[in-house]
Amino acid sequence: MPTPLxxxxxxxxxxxxxxxxxxxxxxxxxxxxRHKESVHALNGVNLTINQGETLCVVGETxxxxxxxxxVIMGLTSPSAGEIHYLDQRIDQLNNRQRMFFRRRMQMxxxxxxxxxxxxxxxxxxxxxxxxxxxxxxxxxSVDEKIDELLESVGISASSSDRYPHEFSxxxxxxxxxxxxxxxxxxxxxxxxxxxALDVSVQAQVLNLMMDKQEEHNLSYLFITHDLAVVEHFAxxxxxxxxxxxxxxxxxxTLFSSPKxxxxxxxxxxxxxxxxxxxxxxxxxxxxxTPTEKPIGCVFQxxxxxxxxxxxxxxxxxxxxxxxxSVACHAIEEGRL
Amino acid sequence: MKKRELAAxxxxxxxxxxxxxxxxxxxxxxxxxxxxxxxVNLISKxxxxxxxxxxxxxxxxxxxxxxQLQEVRGKRIAMIFQDPMMTLNPVLTIGNQLVETIRSHxxxxxxxxxxxxxxKLHNVQIASPEKRFDQYPHELSGGMRQRVIIASVLLLNxxxxxxxxxxxxxxxxxxxxxxxxxxTICQDNGVALVLISHDLGVVSKVAERTLVMYAGHIVEEGxxxxxxxxxxxxxxxxxxxxxxxxxxxGQRLNQIQGSMPSLAERPSGCAxxxxxxxxxxxxxxxxxxxxxxxxxxxxxxxxxDMLNEFTDTxxxxx
Numbered sequence: 001m002p003t004p005l006x007x008x009x010x011x012x013x014x015x016x017x018x019x020x021x022x023x024x025x026x027x028x029x030x031x032x033x034r035h036k037e038s039v040h041a042l043n044g045v046n047l048t049i050n051q052g053e054t055l056c057v058v059g060e061t062x063x064x065x066x067x068x069x070x071v072i073m074g075l076t077s078p079s080a081g082e083i084h085y086l087d088q089r090i091d092q093l094n095n096r097q098r099m100f101f102r103r104r105m106q107m108x109x110x111x112x113x114x115x116x117x118x119x120x121x122x123x124x125x126x127x128x129x130x131x132x133x134x135x136x137x138x139x140x141s142v143d144e145k146i147d148e149l150l151e152s153v154g155i156s157a158s159s160s161d162r163y164p165h166e167f168s169x170x171x172x173x174x175x176x177x178x179x180x181x182x183x184x185x186x187x188x189x190x191x192x193x194x195x196a197l198d199v200s201v202q203a204q205v206l207n208l209m210m211d212k213q214e215e216h217n218l219s220y221l222f223i224t225h226d227l228a229v230v231e232h233f234a235x236x237x238x239x240x241x242x243x244x245x246x247x248x249x250x251x252x253t254l255f256s257s258p259k260x261x262x263x264x265x266x267x268x269x270x271x272x273x274x275x276x277x278x279x280x281x282x283x284x285x286x287x288x289t290p291t292e293k294p295i296g297c298v299f300q301x302x303x304x305x306x307x308x309x310x311x312x313x314x315x316x317x318x319x320x321x322x323x324x325s326v327a328c329h330a331i332e333e334g335r336l
Numbered sequence: 337m338k339k340r341e342l343a344a345x346x347x348x349x350x351x352x353x354x355x356x357x358x359x360x361x362x363x364x365x366x367x368x369x370x371x372x373x374x375x376v377n378l379i380s381k382x383x384x385x386x387x388x389x390x391x392x393x394x395x396x397x398x399x400x401x402x403x404q405l406q407e408v409r410g411k412r413i414a415m416i417f418q419d420p421m422m423t424l425n426p427v428l429t430i431g432n433q434l435v436e437t438i439r440s441h442x443x444x445x446x447x448x449x450x451x452x453x454x455x456k457l458h459n460v461q462i463a464s465p466e467k468r469f470d471q472y473p474h475e476l477s478g479g480m481r482q483r484v485i486i487a488s489v490l491l492l493n494x495x496x497x498x499x500x501x502x503x504x505x506x507x508x509x510x511x512x513x514x515x516x517x518x519x520t521i522c523q524d525n526g527v528a529l530v531l532i533s534h535d536l537g538v539v540s541k542v543a544e545r546t547l548v549m550y551a552g553h554i555v556e557e558g559x560x561x562x563x564x565x566x567x568x569x570x571x572x573x574x575x576x577x578x579x580x581x582x583x584x585x586g587q588r589l590n591q592i593q594g595s596m597p598s599l600a601e602r603p604s605g606c607a608x609x610x611x612x613x614x615x616x617x618x619x620x621x622x623x624x625x626x627x628x629x630x631x632x633x634x635x636x637x638x639x640x641d642m643l644n645e646f647t648d649t650x651x652x653x654x
Contacts, residue, residue: 060507060508060509060510061478061507168595169364170595171595198363198364198534198595198596199363199534199535199536199575199578199579200363200574200575200578200591200592200595201363201595202578203578203580203589203590203591203592204591206580206589207588207589207591210586210588211588225507225508227508228537228579228580228581229580231580231581231585232580232581232583232585232586232589233580233585233586251585252585265509266508266509268512269508269509269511269512270508270537271508271511271512271515271535271537271538271540271541272537272540272581273536273537273540273564273576273579273581280509280512280513280516282512282513283509
C-alpha cells in the first residue's frame with residue numbers, strides 16, 4: 001500500500017481580475033454595487049501524491065496546472081481547501097513556519113534561462129540554500145557538498161565559479177535540479193522542466209531525474225504538456241481541464257484505455273511517428289477562461305457526449321474497475 | 337577585438353518541387369531557421385549570404401534588389417513564423433492587416449480586398465469571420481492567431497509557404513488542428529511547403545521529404561517515413577532514439593552524449609564526430625560527401641564504408 005506524502009482536498013484558487021477597490025464599483029440599475037471579477041484557476045482539486053511516485057499533471061494551457069504547482073509550493077496561497085504534508089497542514093503557514101517544508105519540497109522551473117540568477121555563479125547559487133538550511137555546516141563541508149552535487153548531475157566541479165550564461169540550456173536545467181537537490185528534499189515539483197530543451201538534451205535531463213529519484217527515493221509532481229514524456233516517466237497521470245481533475249489513472253491504463261472524452265481527444269492529438277494512426281478527435285472551440293465558477297461539468301461546452309445532466313450538475317470522481325478514477329456523467333450512466 | 341565571421345550554413349543544397357512538402361529537422365543551433373530565412377533573403381545584418389545560389393524557377397534570388405524581392409516575398413514565397421503574437425501588429429485590427437497585405441501587392445478596392453480577406457478567414461475555418469475582421473490580435477487565442485497568419489499567407493496565392501516552427505507555441509490539440517489545416521491547404525491549392533521543426537512527430541504528419549540538419553550541414557535527406565523507420569545517419573538515429581516513445585516506460589532513455597557545438601567551435605571533419613559512437617580517425621579529418629544508401633542520401637563515412645563493403649562482397653558473390 002503506497003503511503004501518501006501530499007494530500008490535497010477541495011483546493012480552490014481564484015485570481016481577482018479587478019484588483020483595485022475603486023475598480024470594483026459598478027452602476028447597476030441606478031445604484032452603485034460592488035462587483036468582483038475573478039478567474040477561477042482551480043475549482044476543487046482533490047489529489048494525493050504517494051511517496052516515491054511520479055505524478056504527472058497534463059492539460060492544455062490555462063487549465064490551472066501551473067497554479068496547482070505554485071499553490072502546493074506555497075508560492076501563492078489557495079482561496080479554499082487544504083494541503084497536507086504527511087499529517088501536517090501546510091497551506092496556511094507563514095514564512096517562518098514554512099521554512100521547514102521548503103527543505104522538504106523543492107521546485108524546478110520551466111525556463112532555466114530565467115530561474116537561475118544571472119549574477120550569481122553556480123557556486124553561489126548552490127551554496128546559498130545549503131548554508132541557509134544547514135547553518136551548522138563548516139565552509140569546507142559546504143564546498144565539498146557542492147562539488148559532489150555538481151558531479152552527480154554531470155557538471156564538472158571545476159566549473160563551479162562560472163556564471164549561468166556560460167552553460168547550455170540542458171546544463172542550466174541540470175544546475176536547477178542540483179539546486180533543488182541541494183537541501184535533500186523528499187518531494188520535487190517540476191513545472192514543464194523539459195519544454196525549453198531540445199530532444200536529445202531532454203533525454204539527458206529526464207534520465208538524470210529518474211536516476212535521482214532512484215537514489216533519493218524522491219516523489220515528483222511533474223507538470224507537462226508532452227504526453228510522450230508522460231507515458232515514459234509517470235507512475236500515475238492526472239488530466240486537468242479548467243481547474244478540475246477529470247481523470248486520474250495509472251499511466252498504462254490511461255494510455256491503453258483513456259475514458260474521459262477529453263483524455264481521449266488529448267491522446268488522439270499526439271503526433272505519433274507511426275503513419276497509420278487514426279485522425280485526431282477534433283474538439284470544437286478552445287479552453288475557455290473560467291471567469292464564472294462553472295456549473296455542471298467543466299468540459300460540457302466542448303464535449304460531444306454532453307446531455308442535460310452535464311449542464312446542471314458537476315460529476316464527481318468515481319473509481320472504475322481498472323483502477324482509474326473519472327469524473328464524467330456519460331461514463332457513470334454507461335453512455336460512453 | 338578581431339573581426340571574425342562565423343558560418344551558420346555550409347554547403348547546403350536542395351531542390352523543392354512544385355507542390356511538394358518538405359521538412360527541415362534539427363536541434364536549436366543547427367541552422368534550420370537561417371536556411372528558411374535565406375530563401376527569401378530575410379537574414380538580418382550582420383549576416384549575409386556569402387556564396388551560393390537560390391533559384392525560384394529560373395530567377396536568381398540572392399542577387400535581387402529590394403524591389404524585385406518584394407515581388408517575390410508574400411506573392412511567390414510566404415512565411416509563417418513561430419510566434420503569431422509577434423507576427424501580427426498588436427495595434428491594427430486583423431482586417432486592416434489582411435487588407436493592407438492585399439492592397440500593397442495588387443490594385444483593388446478596399447471592399448474587394450475585404451471580401452477576399454473574409455473568404456480566406458473562412459477558408460482557415462475561423463468561425464464568424466466578419467466579426468473577427470474587426471478584432472485586434474489580443475482578442476484571439478493562440479490557435480486563432482496562427483489561423484489568421486495562415487489566412488494572411490494565403491491572400492496572395494503563393495507557390496511556396498515556409499513555416500518556421502508554426503505549432504511550437506500551441507497546445508497538442510490545437511497543434512493537430514493547425515497541422516491538418518496546413519496539410520489540406522497545401523494539397524488543395526498545390527502549394528509547396530517548407531516546414532521547419534524540431535519535432536519528428538509533427539514532421540511525419542505533414543512532410544513527404546525530410547532534411548536533417550546538424551551544425552550547418554544537411555546530414556541526411558530522404559522520404560520522411562523511410563527516414564523515420566530506418567534512419568541512416570548516426571545523428572538521425574540518435575535523435576529518434578532519444579524520443580521517450582522509443583524506450584520501454586521506466587527505462588533510461590537513449591541520450592546522445594554532449595550537445596550541439598556552437599558556431600565558433602565547430603569540430604573539424606564531420607561535425608558530428610565528437611558525439612558519434614562510431615567515429616573513426618577519418619571522420620575527424622575529412623568532410624563526408626553525400627551518398628545514396630538505398631533509403632536516403634547520407635553524409636557519413638561509416639555508411640559509405642558499409643555500402644562499399646557490401647558492394648565488394650556482392651561483386652565477389654557474383
